[in-house]
Amino acid sequence: MKKVQQQTPPWLKPLLEATFFDECQAHGNAKNNQCKYYCLQCIGNPFCACCLDDHQKHPTIQIRRSSLSNGVKTRDIGEYINLCAIQTYVANGKDIVFLNARPYTGRPCGVINTCAICHRSLPTADFKFCCLSCKRDAIYRGFPEETFTVEPKLNTCELNDNFQVNQLLAPERQQKIRKLDILVSKSTVMATSIAKEIPVNVSPTTPPMFNHMNSRKRKGIPRRAPLT
Numbered sequence: 001m002k003k004v005q006q007q008t009p010p011w012l013k014p015l016l017e018a019t020f021f022d023e024c025q026a027h028g029n030a031k032n033n034q035c036k037y038y039c040l041q042c043i044g045n046p047f048c049a050c051c052l053d054d055h056q057k058h059p060t061i062q063i064r065r066s067s068l069s070n071g072v073k074t075r076d077i078g079e080y081i082n083l084c085a086i087q088t089y090v091a092n093g094k095d096i097v098f099l100n101a102r103p104y105t106g107r108p109c110g111v112i113n114t115c116a117i118c119h120r121s122l123p124t125a126d127f128k129f130c131c132l133s134c135k136r137d138a139i140y141r142g143f144p145e146e147t148f149t150v151e152p153k154l155n156t157c158e159l160n161d162n163f164q165v166n167q168l169l170a171p172e173r174q175q176k177i178r179k180l181d182i183l184v185s186k187s188t189v190m191a192t193s194i195a196k197e198i199p200v201n202v203s204p205t206t207p208p209m210f211n212h213m214n215s216r217k218r219k220g221i222p223r224r225a226p227l228t
């Protein structure tokens with residue numbers, strides 16, 4: 001439990017429980033007075049665009065409304081929290097994640113992939129949770145693979161470039177790079193296992209069928225003589 005608290009940012013719970021898009025009390029007459037900003041340093045109430053000046057050097061995020069639910073651009077929040085395994089959606093051309101689970105009715109037919117916590121159907125099989133709060137709940141329930149800890153900013157291309165350059169550098173530097181390399185391959189493994197993961201309440205999967213036809217390598221495929 002202690003580990004869970006350590007890796008959960010202090011602003012997450014207040015953010016998930018906050019009410020957005022109310023009118024700002026301080027800027028009732030202003031045009032942009034909807035409280036749709038949140039300061040991850042002050043961890044207070046949401047505020048409007050006019051209040052942004054008070055948080056100039058603070059990490060702030062803007063909440064977006066999509067399908068009547070609150071989301072945040074992955075680009076905005078991704079540097080403060082690990083969004084791995086959370087379903088992303090496109091809103092106004094930008095990737096967002098939803099803050100909280102959205103209500104839904106029933107489980108549509110033929111849906112295989114659902115949120116591991118609230119069982120809402122997910123459009124793609126690459127994700128386990130429909131929103132930030134479902135991932136938070138998973139971490140609290142002890143899902144071993146999930147984390148909110150942000151890994152160092154790396155992408156494979158950058159790493160490969162660096163690796164080539166750094167091969168000529170001091171051994172300790174090389175070691176560092178190698179560590180990063182391991183990190184990246186670890187996250188790849190994680191992503192793969194995520195894709196294979198099944199929701200918790202579903203009975204264990206049957207082992208994959210062993211294909212005897214393919215496993216036996218025949219020397220030659222009997223061919224029929226062409227019909228005359």
Ligand SMILES: [Zn+2]
Nearest residue numbers: 024027048051
């Ligand atoms: Zn304001």
Ligand SMILES: [Zn+2]
Nearest residue numbers: 039042055058
């Ligand atoms: Zn602030």
Ligand SMILES: [Zn+2]
Nearest residue numbers: 115118130134
């Ligand atoms: Zn969910």
